[in-house]
Amino acid sequence: MCLQTLFVHKALFCCSLYRLTLIVSVPYQYIVELINRANRLDRGACVLCDDGGDLICCDGGCQRSFHPTEEHGEDSMCATLGMPEEQWQKHVAQGDAALYTCKNCQYKQHQCFACGLLGSSDLASGPEVFQCKHQKCGHFYHPNCVAKLLNPDSKTRAVLHVQHIAGGLEFECPVHQCKSCKEAENKDYKEMQFAVCRRCPTAYHRKCLPSDISFEESEETGNPRRAWEKILHKQILIYCMKHEIQPDLGTPMRDHIFFPDGRNPVASKRARGTPQEHDILEKDEQLDRPSSSKPSQSPQPAEIGHHRVKPIDSFAPKHLFLRPQPGSCGWLDE
Ligand SMILES: [Zn+2]
Ligand SMILES: [Zn+2]
Ligand SMILES: [Zn+2]
Ligand SMILES: [Zn+2]
Ligand SMILES: [Zn+2]
Ligand SMILES: [Zn+2]
Incomplete structure (x- = not known):
């Protein structure tokens, strides 16, 4: 060669x-x-602000995610969990072994996804709210609230259903059925993927999505944007027409999440504000707490729910944050 x-x-x-x-x-x-x-x-998205990014997921069964530290919530004007940076870093360092339990799961006090009120979900001591049986659904409901939604045409059937659910019968909540055609979701076919409202049990297929729920703000009609792609996995994030969009937030009012008071979960059900440092418990401290609490008071209809504490209106002056809308973190495309 x-x-x-x-x-x-x-x-x-x-x-x-x-x-x-x-x-x-x-x-x-x-x-x-x-x-x-x-x-x-x-x-998915942070349950407080509905945006993506670095999130901490609850391992307690509610399947919700939260922006952990104030810094993580800056772009979306999120109240966040207010977790100290040091604690977040510790959580990250633990990798797959890291566990976090939100206060609702910790004290077995969950909000009904239909009426928003907190109720005991403790199966050992007279639960008031029950979790949907769907594997990937973390929503809880009062039997009364969900039975009404599942049996809109028959009061008799609804009354029977209430008894069955309160007696422990499993149910699938309305989030798993298209509000328009009543068919189920199929994530493998784009047109059959769901657009899911973040604030109430309402879902539509992509093909059934009402035109009012638009991906763009309309200059002509002044209708705000209500739908976002690429935040949820093979789903569209929407706010249905029941919720008024706040122009400064680009989302409905963020007064929808309530945590039980960690110091006295039975007596006090305060509105969720920015949690203070003492609200974020170390894992060891969490284990010392009682895992169950006495059932709280009977559910009230939303209109007369005197336990619904005054919500907070906003979290920060608008001028501090330029991109408050869901998806503004842009984390999927970056
Ligand atoms: Zn958030
Ligand atoms: Zn939880
Ligand atoms: Zn309810
Ligand atoms: Zn469900
Ligand atoms: Zn449909
Ligand atoms: Zn809705």
Whole structure:
């Protein structure tokens, strides 16, 4: 083999090695990115502000995610959990072993997704709210509230259903049926994917989505934007027509989440404000707390629910935050 041929062969060999390196390294990075992306997708959106980003997920069964520290909530004007940075870093460092339980799951006091009131979900001591049986649904309901929604045409059936649910019969909440065509979701077909309201049990197929629930603000009619892609995994995030959009937030009022008072979950059901540091319990401290509480008072209809404490109106002056709408973190496309 002449010197020139040898050189060419060597060059080709180096070139192939380089290509091999590329083949090995690029897919690896790509796979890692895909895994990270899937993990982030699974976390959905923060239940407080409905935006994505770095979220902490509750392992207590409610399946909700939250922006943990104030810094994480800056872009979306989120109240966040107010978790100290140090505690968040500790949580991150624990990797898959890290556990977080929200105050609702900790004290077994959950809000009914229909009327918004807090009630005991403690099956051991007379629960007032019951969780939907759907595997990926974390919503709780008063039997009365969900039975009415599931049996809109028959009061008799609704009354019977209330008794069954209160007696422990499993139920699937209205979030799993299109409000328009009554069919189920199919995430594998784009048109059959769901658009899910973040504030009430209302869902539509993409193909059934009313035109009022638009992906863009209309200059003509002044209708605000109500739908967002790419925040939830194979779903559209919407606010249905029942909720008034606040122009400064780009979302409805953020007065929808209530945590039980950690110091006295039975007696006091204060509105969720920015939790104080003492609200964020260390894991050891959480384990010392009683895991159940006495059932709280009977559910009240939303209109006369005197337990519904005054909500907070806003979290920060608008001029401090320029992109408060859901999706403004842009974390999927970045
Ligand atoms: Zn948030
Ligand atoms: Zn929880
Ligand atoms: Zn209710
Ligand atoms: Zn459900
Ligand atoms: Zn439909
Ligand atoms: Zn709604």
